Amino acid sequence: MKRTRQITIREIAAKAGVSIGTVDRVLHNRGRVSTETREKIEALVKKFGYKPNPLARHLKLKKEYHFFILSPYRDEDSGYWGMVFNGIQRAAEELSPFGIRISFKEFDRYSRDSFWNTARSISPDDCDGLLLAPIMPSEMIRWILELPPSIPYVFFDATLPETSPITEIGQDPYSGGFLAGKLLCLFALRERGTYCVIAPHSEDYHIKRRIEGFLAFWANREGYWPEVRTCADMDHRETREEFLNTLLKDIPDPKGIFVANASVHSVAETLNKGNLSHIPIIGYDLVPENERLLREGLIDVLISQRPAYQGYQAVYQLYRHVVLQQEIQKKIPVPIHLYFKENLLPESSPDLEYEETMFVFAD
Amino acid sequence: MKRTRQITIREIAAKAGVSIGTVDRVLHNRGRVSTETREKIEALVKKFGYKPNPLARHLKLKKEYHFFILSPYRDEDSGYWGMVFNGIQRAAEELSPFGIRISFKEFDRYSRDSFWNTARSISPDDCDGLLLAPIMPSEMIRWILELPPSIPYVFFDATLPETSPITEIGQDPYSGGFLAGKLLCLFALRERGTYCVIAPHSEDYHIKRRIEGFLAFWANREGYWPEVRTCADMDHRETREEFLNTLLKDIPDPKGIFVANASVHSVAETLNKGNLSHIPIIGYDLVPENERLLREGLIDVLISQRPAYQGYQAVYQLYRHVVLQQEIQKKIPVPIHLYFKENLLPESSPDLEYEETMFVFAD
DNA sequence: GAAAACCGCGTTAACGTTAACGCATTCTAT
DNA sequence: ATAGAATGCGTTAACGTTAACGCGGTTTTC
Helix, strand or coil, rough: CCCCCCCCCHHHHHCCCCCCCHHHHCCCCCCCCHHHHHHHHHHHHHCCCCCCHHHHHHHHHHHEEEEEEEEEECCCCCHHHHHHHHHHCCCCCHHHCEEEEEEEEECCCCCCHHHHHHHHHHHHHHCCEEECCCCCCCHHHHHHHHHCCCCCCEEEECCCCCCCCEEEEEEEHHHHHHHHHHHHHHHCCCEEEEEEEECCCCCCCCHHHHHHHHHHHCCCCCCCCEEEEECCCCHHHHHHHHHHHHHHHHCCCEEEEEEECHHHHHHHHHHHHCCCCCCCCEEEEECCHHHHHHHHHCCCCCCCCHHHHHHHHHHHHHHHHHHCCCCCCCCEEEECCCECCHCCCCCCCHHHHHHHHHHCCCC | CCCCCCHHHHHCCCCCCCCCHHHHHCCCCCCCHHHHHHHHHHHHHHHCCCCCHHHHHHHHHHHEEEECCCCCECHHHHHHHHHHHHHHHHHHHHHHHHEEEEEEECCCCCCCHHHHHHCCCCCCHHEEEEECCCCCCCHHHHHHHHCCCCCCCCEEEECCCCCCCCEECCCCHHEEEEEEHHHCCCCCCCCCCEEEEEEECCCCCHHHHHHHHHHHHHHCCCCCEEEEEEECCCHHHHHHHHHHHHHHHCCCCCCEEEEECCCCCHHHHHHHHCCCCCEEEEEEECCCHHHHHHHHHHCCCCCCCCCHHHHHHHHHHHHHCCCCCCCCCEEEEEEEEEECCCCCCCCCCCHHHHHHHHHCCCC
16 A cells, blocks of 8 residues: 555646635635536545645644643542643643643532533633543533534543543543452452442442442352442541441451542541551552552552543644544543552652653663 | 743844844754854844744655664564554554654564664665664664664663663563562462562563562562573473473472563463463463463463553654654653453454553443 | 626735755955 | 855745635626
C-alpha cells in the first residue's frame, strides 16, 4: 500500500476545472455554487480523499481553540481532581503552539447550585470543546442536552448514558473490583470468612460496577461471604465511625475490606485506631492521604486510575478531533495500575507530578 | 501570568530595523550578516523568546521526517517486538499529516552479522531520528557512537550507558522484580521455602535489575530462600528441559517461580508436563503464548511492559523533539501493569491491538 | 424599466517561515 | 588595475487554506 502525498485543494480545483475559491465554497458550505459543480467537486473530494491540511488551515485561521474542563474542586475527593488537572496542564502546554487554551471551571460536587452556576458560566460561543467528568449525573445530562450540539466533549473517569461524547476515557470498573477481590483473598491467605466492600453513598455508575466486579470474584466460592455496606457519608468522622462500629458488630472478624473509592484512608485510619490494622484493606486512587497510609502499611493495595494520564488524554483527543479532524477511538482504556507499599518512590516526592515520576530507572 | 501570542520573525525584524531575510539568516546560521546586526538580533530573539512557528515552518519546508526503528525481528522474543510495532504504527498514522514517515529495520537479535547489516542499511543522510531498543548492547553502543551526532534517538524498553538519547522510555525493572517476589509470596500463601527466579542468559542490564528487585523482596525474610538460576538457552526444548530437570532435582519443592522475561510460557508448559502446575509462576509480557497459558491457569501473573504504549511514546516524543523542538522529559516511565487470568478479555481478541482494547467498559 | 438583489464563479491577500535571488559595496588576487 | 569573489543586506515566491472582494450576467422588485 503505497503512501502517497495528500491531495491539495488546488489539485482538486484543477481536476474539476474550477478555481480553488469554488472548491473552498463547497467544502465549507458557503453556497454560491451550482448544484452541478458542487456534485462534481464532492465526487472528486471523495474519490481522492481530500482532507484540508491542518497546518495550513491553522496558519491561516490563527484560531485559538478554547477548551473548558468542568470538574469538582481540585481538592475534593481527597485531591483526586487536582491530579487530573496536572495531566491537563501538561497537555495544554504541549499543545499551546497549536492554539489550544484551557480554562478550569470548578464546582462543589455536593451542591447543585454550585454546579449550575459554574456550568452556566461557560459561554457556548467561546467554547470549542469540553472535558467532563460524570459527576452529578442527572444535572450533567440535563446541561449537556441543552448545550448547542455543535460543541464536542469528552468524558474522563467514566461516562454517562444518553450523551454522545467524542470519546470516553476510563478504566474498566468491573475488572478493578474483581481484582480487588482477588488481591484481598490473597492478602488474607485465602482464609474463609466474610469479605466486606464499603460503598460510598453515590449515584456513580462505575462505583456500582466496581462492586459488581468484586462480588463476581466471590461468586461460587464455597465458604467465602462477600458483604456490601453503603456508608451515607464518608467525609464526617462521626457518621463514619458509627458506620464502621455497626459493621464490625455485625461482622466481628472480616477477612478483608475493599473500599470502592478514594476514601479508603478514612476507613484504614479508623480501623487502625481500633487495633484492627491486621485486616487486609484495598482501595482506590493514590491521593496524598492514601499514599501516606500505604507507605505506613495501613493500606495494602491501591488501584490507581492514573488521573494525570486521563487528563492528558482528554485534552489530546479533543485536540485531535477539533483541530486535526482525525478519527478518534470511541473508548480510551486506562490500565489498572496497582500500587503496593513497595513500588512507591522511597522519598517524599512532589505529589503533583507523582504519576509522572512514579517509576524510576536505577542508575 | 498572562499568556501572550508568540512573537513572529517579522516583528523581530521590525524591532531590529532589518528585513526578515536577515533575521532568518541569523536564526539558521547562514552567514552573510554583520556581527553587529547578528548580536542585535540574537538579543531580541532571546528577549522576546522567539520560537519559529512549527506549523508555518512545516508548511514551507514540506519536509518529510524519516524515522527508523531498529529492533529485533517482530516475531522474536515470543512476538514482543511485534507488539511494539503496533504502537509505532498507530503513532505514525496519527502523525502522518505532519510529515512523519517510519521505516522498520529488523535484525536477528542473536546474530551480530544480522545486526550490522541491518544497522548499516540505514543511511544517516536520510534519517531524522531513530527508535532503538537496547539489544546487543556492545554492538549497539559502537554503532551509535559512529553515527553522526546530529541524529537524535530515543530508547525504549530500557537504555544503554555511554549514550545520549533524547529520552528513555521504560519500566522500572527493579520494582517489577520486587513485585514479582511479593505476588509470588502471596500466591504461595506465604509458605516458607525456596523461591526460584529463572534468568535467561542475557547481557540485558534491566533483566539483571529485575532479579535484584526480586532478591530484595526476600532479603531479611526468615525461612525464605530465593534461588537464581541462569538458563543458557530458553528457546530450545532440550536445553530448557534439561535445565528445568536439574533445577527440580536440586530444589524438589519450589514454592514459586519467577521467569524474568517473556519466555515464561516455555517454563510453564514444561512444568505442566511434569504435573507441577500447582507451583505459582510469574513472568513478563502478554505475548500470545503467555496470554494463552495465563488464560488456562498455567501462569498466575504477567507483568506487562505495555509495548504498544512504549512504541507510541517513542515516536511521539521523537516527533516533539525533532519537529516541534519542544523540551522532552529525560525519562518516560511506563506503569507496571499486571495481568491476571481474570482481567483478560473474555473472547479471543485480535492480539494486535490487545493493549488498546484491553479494558472494556460494561454496557 | 431602472435599481437592486442575486448567482456562479475567479482573483487575491493574507497566515509565518524559508531560501533562492539580486544588488550594491568592499575585498582579494593576478 | 581590474576581474572576480565575498559581504551584507532586502525582496520575493512559494507552502495550502481561507474568506473577502469583484465582476459580469440574470432575476427580482416597485
